[in-house]
Structures are given as C-alpha cells and as structure tokens.
Amino acid sequence: MASHLTIYHLPLKQPTKLDSCHVQRSISCNFKKQESAQNSTGLPFIHRKKLLSDLTTWGIGGPCNYFIQVFNHTQLVSALRYCNEQSMRFMILGKGSNCLFDDVGFDGCIILNRIEFMEKIEESGVYRVGSGYPFNCFGVVSANDGFSGLEFAAGVPGTVGGAAYMNAGANGQETAAAIDSIEIVTNEGESRMLKRRELNFGYRLSPFQELKDLASITAVTFRLKFSKTAREMQQEYLARRWRTQPLGQRSAGSVFRNPSSMGFSAAELIEKTGLKGLRVGGAMVSNKHANFFINCGCATSQDMLELIGLVKDAVNQKFGVELKEEISYIHPS
Numbered sequence: 001m002a003s004h005l006t007i008y009h010l011p012l013k014q015p016t017k018l019d020s021c022h023v024q025r026s027i028s029c030n031f032k033k034q035e036s037a038q039n040s041t042g043l044p045f046i047h048r049k050k051l052l053s054d055l056t057t058w059g060i061g062g063p064c065n066y067f068i069q070v071f072n073h074t075q076l077v078s079a080l081r082y083c084n085e086q087s088m089r090f091m092i093l094g095k096g097s098n099c100l101f102d103d104v105g106f107d108g109c110i111i112l113n114r115i116e117f118m119e120k121i122e123e124s125g126v127y128r129v130g131s132g133y134p135f136n137c138f139g140v141v142s143a144n145d146g147f148s149g150l151e152f153a154a155g156v157p158g159t160v161g162g163a164a165y166m167n168a169g170a171n172g173q174e175t176a177a178a179i180d181s182i183e184i185v186t187n188e189g190e191s192r193m194l195k196r197r198e199l200n201f202g203y204r205l206s207p208f209q210e211l212k213d214l215a216s217i218t219a220v221t222f223r224l225k226f227s228k229t230a231r232e233m234q235q236e237y238l239a240r241r242w243r244t245q246p247l248g249q250r251s252a253g254s255v256f257r258n259p260s261s262m263g264f265s266a267a268e269l270i271e272k273t274g275l276k277g278l279r280v281g282g283a284m285v286s287n288k289h290a291n292f293f294i295n296c297g298c299a300t301s302q303d304m305l306e307l308i309g310l311v312k313d314a315v316n317q318k319f320g321v322e323l324k325e326e327i328s329y330i331h332p333s
C-alpha cells in the first residue's frame, strides 16, 4: 500500500454559483504549474492541475484547487487539520461513482480516500474494513468466504465509506443491514465509534448525510451471516446487471431514487415517458436502462444537468411524479 500523501494545488477561476437547472457552457480555467511546497503539518504539497473528470465514473468535472490523497487515518486527520487551519472547504471523495461535479470545478480541497485495509475479525462473518476499500471487492471477498448480506455489492463501483454514506443497495439488500458499527472522524479531528443501533438509515439515506460535524467515515465493521448460496446469488445478481445495465459506458448508476408509493421504478417511468435515447450534447438517457444517463464522450456538467431537468419535467407532466435525484451535484463554491 502506498504511504505517501500528496496535496495538489492550482488557482481556480472564481466560479459563478450555478443553480442546478441553469445552463452555462464553455467555462475555462487557467492552470499554472507550480513547485512543491510544505505546509505547517509537514505534508508535501504538489501544486498542479487535478481534474475531477479523472476522479469520477461519469468523467465530468473541472479542476479542484486543492487535492489530497490519503492512505491511512493519520494522513486523513492531518489533511482535515490543514483544511480547518486554512478555513478551506473540503469534500471526501471515494470512487466518485455517485457524484456530478461542475465544469467550473470545485473551489476547495478534494480529499481522495484510499484507506484500504480489511481485517477479518476472529468472530465468523465479522470484518472491519477501511472506508476507502473498494466496496465491490469486499462484496466478492465476503461472498467467497460464504457470507451473505453484501452479495449485491459486487456490482457497486464505490468505496465502503461511500456505500455507508449513501446506504447503497440493490436486489433487496442494502449496506445498512450488514453494518455492525461505523468509525468516523469529526471536523475537530475527534475519532468516534457509532453502533448500528444508534443510527437511522433509510432508502439511499444515512444519518451521515445530515451529520453536521462529520468529516469522514474512516472504517466500517460488517456482521454477515453464513450462507451456502452467497456466491451463487452474487453470480446471478452480476449476470442480471450485465443484461440490464450499460456497464461498459460512463455513468453514475441510477440518477433518480425510485418513488416510494408509485408501484413503478424511476427507470420504468422514464421509459414509459418515451425518453430512452434522449440526448443533450454529450449526455444521453441509456437505451438499455432508462435511469442510467451516459456520458457519450464529451458531456459537460451542463449537458447532464439539462438532461436531468428535462427528464424530471417530462415524467412530472405525464405521471405527476416528481423524481428525486440519487446522484449528488456538487456546487463549485
């Protein structure tokens, strides 16, 4: 595992605050390559360009003006302390598989979480996993070990921390059901352990989305049940995904949450509205799965926001249902 920690900086053009439906194109940023430097915490700074399009599955997003990659808890806390000292806005990023960054970029510091350990606890089916560990890999490991609860995870290209934060789920399973406890670090740099019974999760909702003093989830302990069919189920779930989802293309998974009282999924509503294949610039509603929006190669954040807005309006007009985004749009400032 890598042990270095690097901070990248670049001057960001002052962004215009965008409404998520407002369309703005051709935003450019001036990059300036600079030399390495040290900050007060002794962390090495490398001043150079870092594009968020390189850090997200959608492949969309301009530059952030600071970038730090952390590989362990100590580095994470140092990075957070630095952001606090500088009164700098920060965001923890996992695999960027549920995020839409703006073409303008992110005026603040992106902390890329690569805390990737996994410990098998003596008690059977209990694992303590670093929040930067790939969730899909952990799903495969636990099913191969013969444990059930996270078979669906094999198809989710996020981190363990991102899955807990989003309460990721599929195939009737969800992350929260497999959690025993969660370790977090607060904005003040204090470490805390939260037991599952203290936490209220919902459909794609976790208490962390509202927790004001949360800086980052650092580790998750899972408690899984033995099952003879875990591997088999996982293979079935994966095969179904490949049949029904555009996995070879750039997406962020489902754009909208499924409406609760409708009896139809968001994908079914979009499809029934005749929107499969609808395109704005480089952004397109997938022909394979109507709730997956594809970056066809050159999509801007504005293309994607416009497409999301069009689909919402059309579904609302036809069914009177207001779809709610599952993906997060991150304002540039």
Ligand SMILES: Cc1cc2nc3c(=O)[nH]c(=O)nc-3n(C[C@H](O)[C@H](O)[C@H](O)COP(=O)(O)OP(=O)(O)OC[C@H]3O[C@@H](n4cnc5c(N)ncnc54)[C@H](O)[C@@H]3O)c2cc1C
Pocket (backbone or CB within 6 Å): 057, 091, 092, 093, 094, 095, 096, 097, 098, 099, 113, 131, 132, 155, 156, 157, 158, 159, 160, 161, 162, 163, 164, 165, 166, 167, 168, 169, 170, 208, 215, 216, 217, 218, 247, 251, 252, 253, 254, 328
């Ligand atoms: C092909 C594809 C299939 C998908 N299938 C599914 C599916 O079946 N079910 C499902 O629920 N989702 C699915 N997704 C969406 C996505 O993978 C999940 O939401 C995933 O859990 C996001 O994890 P991430 O690490 O990429 O989070 P990111 O996109 O990096 O971040 C998402 C949010 O979580 C926060 N966050 C991330 N890590 C931490 C942390 N350590 N501490 C605090 N906050 C944190 C971020 O700040 C951000 O607000 C799919 C996406 C793709 C591209």
